Amino acid sequence: MKLNFIGAAHEVTGSCTYINACGKHFLVDFGMEQGVDVYENVQVPTAPSSIDFVLLTHAHIDHSGLLPLLCAGGFRGEIHCTKATANLCGIMLRDSAHIQEFESEWRSRKAKRKGQEDVEPLYTVNDAEAAIKCLVPHDYDEETEVCEGVKIRFVDAGHLLGSASIEVTLTEAGQTRKLVFSGDIGNKHQPLLRDPQYLSDADYVVMESTYGTRLHERPADYASALAEVLQRTFDRGGNVVIPSFAVGRTQEMLYFIRQIKEQGLVTGHADFPVYVDSPLAIDATGIFMQNKDSCYDEEAMSYVSRGINPIMFDGLRLAVTSDESRAINFDRTPKVIISASGMCEAGRIKHHLKHNLWRPECTVVFVGYQAAQTLGRSLCEGVRRVKLFGEDISVCAEITILPGVSGHADREGLDEWIGHISVSGKVFVNHGDSAVAEEYTKHLRDDFNLDAYCPYSGAELDLLTGVFRNTDPVPITRTAKPGTAYQRLVASLDRLSAIVQSSKGLTNKELGKMADTIANLCSKWQS
Numbered sequence: 001m002k003l004n005f006i007g008a009a010h011e012v013t014g015s016c017t018y019i020n021a022c023g024k025h026f027l028v029d030f031g032m033e034q035g036v037d038v039y040e041n042v043q044v045p046t047a048p049s050s051i052d053f054v055l056l057t058h059a060h061i062d063h064s065g066l067l068p069l070l071c072a073g074g075f076r077g078e079i080h081c082t083k084a085t086a087n088l089c090g091i092m093l094r095d096s097a098h099i100q101e102f103e104s105e106w107r108s109r110k111a112k113r114k115g116q117e118d119v120e121p122l123y124t125v126n127d128a129e130a131a132i133k134c135l136v137p138h139d140y141d142e143e144t145e146v147c148e149g150v151k152i153r154f155v156d157a158g159h160l161l162g163s164a165s166i167e168v169t170l171t172e173a174g175q176t177r178k179l180v181f182s183g184d185i186g187n188k189h190q191p192l193l194r195d196p197q198y199l200s201d202a203d204y205v206v207m208e209s210t211y212g213t214r215l216h217e218r219p220a221d222y223a224s225a226l227a228e229v230l231q232r233t234f235d236r237g238g239n240v241v242i243p244s245f246a247v248g249r250t251q252e253m254l255y256f257i258r259q260i261k262e263q264g265l266v267t268g269h270a271d272f273p274v275y276v277d278s279p280l281a282i283d284a285t286g287i288f289m290q291n292k293d294s295c296y297d298e299e300a301m302s303y304v305s306r307g308i309n310p311i312m313f314d315g316l317r318l319a320v321t322s323d324e325s326r327a328i329n330f331d332r333t334p335k336v337i338i339s340a341s342g343m344c345e346a347g348r349i350k351h352h353l354k355h356n357l358w359r360p361e362c363t364v365v366f367v368g369y370q371a372a373q374t375l376g377r378s379l380c381e382g383v384r385r386v387k388l389f390g391e392d393i394s395v396c397a398e399i400t401i402l403p404g405v406s407g408h409a410d411r412e413g414l415d416e417w418i419g420h421i422s423v424s425g426k427v428f429v430n431h432g433d434s435a436v437a438e439e440y441t442k443h444l445r446d447d448f449n450l451d452a453y454c455p456y457s458g459a460e461l462d463l464l465t466g467v468f469r470n471t472d473p474v475p476i477t478r479t480a481k482p483g484t485a486y487q488r489l490v491a492s493l494d495r496l497s498a499i500v501q502s503s504k505g506l507t508n509k510e511l512g513k514m515a516d517t518i519a520n521l522c523s524k525w526q527s
Helices: 067-072 083-113 125-133 222-235 249-262 279-290 298-305 322-328 349-356 375-380 411-419 434-448 484-501 508-525
Strands: 002-007 016-021 024-030 053-055 078-082 135-138 144-147 150-156 164-172 175-181 204-208 240-243 274-277 316-318 336-339 363-366 385-388 391-394 398-401 426-430 451-453 460-462
Touching: 002 024, 016 164, 024 067, 067 083, 067 125, 078 083, 078 144, 078 150, 083 125, 083 135, 083 279, 125 135, 204 411, 222 240, 222 249, 222 363, 240 349, 249 274, 249 279, 249 336, 274 279, 274 322, 322 349, 336 349, 349 385, 349 391, 363 375, 375 385, 375 398, 411 434, 426 434, 434 451
Parallel strands: 024 053, 053 078, 078 135, 175 204, 204 426, 240 336, 240 363, 274 316, 274 336, 363 398, 426 451
Antiparallel strands: 002 016, 002 460, 016 024, 144 150, 150 164, 164 175, 385 391
16 A cells, blocks of 8 residues: 655645555546646656546646546546536536647647747647546545445535545555545635535545645625725726636625625615626536535525525626627626636636726726736736736726635634544645645644654655655756647557557457557657
């Protein structure tokens, strides 16, 4: 029984853990790295075609986003997750693949004008469809035997619709070990979703630390705080633009705006329109209602029991097509515009910023984390001019930040989660900036008396003996990092190897034809 740390080690994104136990090779998450990466991740120590199955904590792309690449490399196993996660992955992986293809096409056009080579997408829509077909949905709190010796249970993590901590029980040669993977632990008292549910015991725990050194600030009454922003903006004739993540944050904003309308917290503009301008967000909003019984908290379910959809209301307008999106800014009625992406780096939000940033009567409200070197962070830090679609735009609109609606637990929330678990072995802290993960690990040692560690990518744990071997950090060499085309080539090689390994039952004629085809391919590309 061995466990290897692959991704989100001393970093926030790219979650991935590899386990070799009970005669099986499997992963817990296989996420895409996003933003600025500091350390080089080791490769998964076996080919995609040799991975037997994947356990997925939730649908966010930094946990699920490389599953299509896994399928491109020959993976054909099952991806186990909650029902809501399966529903969300159905739209989010397709959306990610569309972005990969669109961006590669756009970059290829630019490269062609410079006489450079085409840019290949990391993966295609067909790869995403292959991953979606592998999804196997489960109910919360239901123990399932995935194969002989491996049992799993999903426990609500309260972070995103369908998010889960995963309890994994491994039994091999008469020895049993229980592992708990936190996934992303949710913030308490969020709208719509239940608070995180707790687990009782484990031999080993792998937990996130995104906000392991911070305490969230939150307005005493978030709906009232948002209503004040709407009131003063509408009174001066402006629009309120809310850059928002399509899945999770958008639905929370709709929940608060429903309360504002229901309680009459904005006066003189009672019927103000609210536009959701993101096809992904619109699809996700429907999935929220499909999974209300398993994921909503008591307050949200009180609306449902009265026949009320807690994230729908009069005046809500959904913009699906590009024409509908463009028409929003030609209507001079003061309005709310909710659009993705949440950090203003891509998507339709950039068009709305172009039309509203220069207007002093408008307000841009940031309701989520803004990573370094993003347009959203620049606006929050007070930049006075930005470039959008090649045009310089003056920032004259009011820029407001409403803190507190975070999908991640802060340090107190993380402490409460780990405090419920009786840990007989070690705790491993990942999914956090390097300094944060190290500091939270020290906090667990000093204040909880836990045997806690902060692994780098490549670290290995022997699950039977408890021996842990950490690795030295390997900083990324920016100029040497291979591009997406090289990653696809490596995935194709893994797939070819798997085909050769499984060809023993073919006839000599078929084997000879296969060998000739491979030899011809090698001759074509051999220097």
